[in-house]
Amino acid sequence: MTTSPAPAPRIPPASAPTVGAPTEPPDSAPTPGFGLPGGAALAALITAPGHALVALDYDGTLAPIMPRPMDAAPAPGAVDALRALASRVGTLAIITGRPVDALLELTGLPTAGAGEDGLANLTILGQYGLQRWEGATGDTVSPEPLPGVAAVRARLPEVLRDAPPGVTVEDKGQALVIHVRRAADPDAALGALAPALRRLAEEHGLEAAPGKKVLELRPPDHDKGRALRELVDERSARSVLMAGDDLGDLPAFDAVEALRSTGIAGLTVCSDGPEVPTALRERADLVVDGPAGIVALLQVLAARIG
Numbered sequence: 001m002t003t004s005p006a007p008a009p010r011i012p013p014a015s016a017p018t019v020g021a022p023t024e025p026p027d028s029a030p031t032p033g034f035g036l037p038g039g040a041a042l043a044a045l046i047t048a049p050g051h052a053l054v055a056l057d058y059d060g061t062l063a064p065i066m067p068r069p070m071d072a073a074p075a076p077g078a079v080d081a082l083r084a085l086a087s088r089v090g091t092l093a094i095i096t097g098r099p100v101d102a103l104l105e106l107t108g109l110p111t112a113g114a115g116e117d118g119l120a121n122l123t124i125l126g127q128y129g130l131q132r133w134e135g136a137t138g139d140t141v142s143p144e145p146l147p148g149v150a151a152v153r154a155r156l157p158e159v160l161r162d163a164p165p166g167v168t169v170e171d172k173g174q175a176l177v178i179h180v181r182r183a184a185d186p187d188a189a190l191g192a193l194a195p196a197l198r199r200l201a202e203e204h205g206l207e208a209a210p211g212k213k214v215l216e217l218r219p220p221d222h223d224k225g226r227a228l229r230e231l232v233d234e235r236s237a238r239s240v241l242m243a244g245d246d247l248g249d250l251p252a253f254d255a256v257e258a259l260r261s262t263g264i265a266g267l268t269v270c271s272d273g274p275e276v277p278t279a280l281r282e283r284a285d286l287v288v289d290g291p292a293g294i295v296a297l298l299q300v301l302a303a304r305i306g
């Protein structure tokens, strides 16, 4: 006989400020049902916020999924919640597949002199950690793209010659994303294109990483797990929260679990929705209802930290 693990506690957005673990007094035991170790991490985050690192994915977590990438604006209240939390925790990070410049444009966060705007503790790790933006300075560090990216870019028109209408390419400079969401049958389109795209990526030293109605052709050896681990080490964080919604966030969930074994309290949060992979939902300590639920959680955290 097999048994399923108990589902993670779920906090609906509207009631997040009044129910569940985030409203527990910091010095109380975790809410029954909101079990350790996630509850311990939440308590640590609230009682010692200066040593906490809060990391958030963007698409599907801080912003609702949209048909076109350029339309994915932050959820209502998300930017205000980020601002509120940035001045209250040791490190606030957005760890995203997006390029830094696209993220700054979508969120409207300042591009320079951000420290003056209460965002000194905000770090953006773009393109799965390849790029880095610091709120304290407004500076972005971004390496040269791998040569394989240009080679793949040149070959893509030929590989996508017979792709159905609605298949598009997002060129991120360091990576190329094939989007099928606007095809008549997205899953069929991706199924038909994926083998050739995977071969193309492999030929040029890139990896093909699946996501929500996309296949990303991107440099290997950079994922959100590595990005999160390195930031936690650098900041000597004692507690870490990671929130995400897609397969690209799983390595960061792995990192949180590995960090727990080193004594760092960790909490994984799933921003739930119709396309969230089961593997991610099942791994989360806490499940909230999409970006609205994430915003409510961030608001509660900011309020509890005070």
Ligand SMILES: O=P(O)(O)OC[C@H]1O[C@H](O[C@H]2O[C@H](CO)[C@@H](O)[C@H](O)[C@H]2O)[C@H](O)[C@@H](O)[C@@H]1O
Pocket: 057, 058, 059, 060, 064, 065, 066, 067, 068, 069, 070, 072, 095, 096, 097, 098, 170, 172, 177, 179, 181, 211, 212, 213, 214, 216, 246, 248
């Ligand atoms: O790590 P993330 O911040 O979640 O970024 C991952 C990818 O997200 C974007 O694609 C996803 O969101 C789009 C807009 O809602 C949607 O149209 C698409 O189907 C989703 O897969 C983004 O376009 C990619 O570059 C990111 O890598």
